[in-house]
Amino acid sequence: MWRGERLIVFTVEIEQEADGRWLAEVVELPGVLAYGDSQEAAVSRVPALARRVLAERLEHGEAGPELLRISSGAASAPGRASALGGCWRRY
Numbered sequence: 001m002w003r004g005e006r007l008i009v010f011t012v013e014i015e016q017e018a019d020g021r022w023l024a025e026v027v028e029l030p031g032v033l034a035y036g037d038s039q040e041a042a043v044s045r046v047p048a049l050a051r052r053v054l055a056e057r058l059e060h061g062e063a064g065p066e067l068l069r070i071s072s073g074a075a076s077a078p079g080r081a082s083a084l085g086g087c088w089r090r091y
Helices: 039-061
Strands: 005-015 022-026 033-036 067-070 081-090
Touching: 005 039, 022 039, 033 039
Parallel strands: none
Antiparallel strands: 005 022, 005 081, 022 033, 067 081
């Protein structure tokens, strides 16, 4: 981590649909959700989608310029939610 910055962690909710597909959704970023044939496949698609959504929000002035980058690390947790590395913010 760089001096004067902190890591924001996003929460990823994971659930299995009735048709067997898995859905991974970033709670803090509405609209960032991804499907996969497995839990791992759905979660693995989330970081790239989160980057795209945040980039579009920055372009349109919907997110502050303090957003610098997104980590692509994910950590599984028992149950429905997992932690996903978020973005760095400048203080």
